[in-house]
Amino acid sequence: MIIDLPKTTSSDVGKRLIDLREKHGAVTLGRVLTLALITDEDNAESAIASANHASHEHPCRIIAVIKGTSRGSARLDAQIRVGGDAGASEVIVLRTFGPLTAHPVSVVVPLLLPDAPLVAWWPAEAPEVPAEDPVGALAQRRITDAAACKRPSAALTDRAHGYRPGDTDLAWTRLTLWRALLAAALDQPPHEDVTSVRVVGGSENPSADLLAGWLSMTLRCPVTRTKATGVDGMLSVRLDRPSGPIVIERPDEDVAVLSTPDRVDRKVALPRRSAGECLAEELRRLDPDEVYGDVLLHGLELQRETGKTTRTKVKAKR
Incomplete structure (x- = not known):
């Protein structure tokens, strides 16, 4: 089931999740962590599909923050995916526009599961120092993927310069x-x-x-x-x-x-x-x-x- 919420707020998305839970019986207690993925429109659907695959082993709440154009006024378009469209998780897709694209943490924090670990994942380009990113600073683990960057070798050098305990990269996991x-x-x-x-x-x-x-x-x-x-x-x-x-x-x-x-x-x-x-x-x-x-x-x-x-x-x- 997919529910579109155009021009909304994180608060309204949270209320709609509670309403869905009450009507359809999905329980937050079944989620072991929150997975926040931050990416662009080109990589969004493949990243969400990968997160859904992982959710069969680790039921979680997936918050996908997709950065749109930074021009124009601030706007948030949301989408909630549950059931067959969300694997073993619940997927919240947040498309940000305008000045909101520079502040993904502001739309992520209100939707975090209480008392559950947060894992941040950048499927493509990532901050130079993931631990200093506002979302990364809240996360217990920070996952990047140098192979998905435009210059993988340079990205690996950046990972070394900005490394903090808790960082990892899928280029390492593939080994x-x-x-x-x-x-x-x-x-x-x-x-x-x-x-x-x-x-x-x-x-x-x-x-x-x-x-x-x-x-x-x-x-x-x-x-x-x-x-x-x-x-x-x-x-x-x-x-x-x-x-x-x-x-x-x-x-x-x-x-x-x-x-x-x-x-x-x-x-x-x-x-x-x-x-x-x-x-x-x-x-x-x-x-x-x-x-x-x-x-x-x-x-x-x-x-x-x-x-x-x-x-x-x-x-x-x-």
């Missing part, structure tokens, strides 16, 4: 399966030191940069970050050891090939993760992601100091 597979591979004998690493990914892929930083910080060996043109995702990781290399290569979007010395190559599931899957993972924890913070603040710099960056052209297989 969970890669990190787990690499850790499992290194757990198998022979237990030798890794002498060098090569990470290959798209030239503007921040996940590959973060993975190179994590491996440099964890393994304390030179890590080469190879930037491949013609592709946009993670392609491969090679760990060199005295007995031979461990290689994980993903030739398509779903299956990777794991190669280890003296063993038959094995195919393993390594799908590219959607924004909804990554968002659901991030909502499982409200404490700071210390590993992400260490990689962002120290791992990236360590990789640049002890490793190197190269470029290559790869024929896209996707």
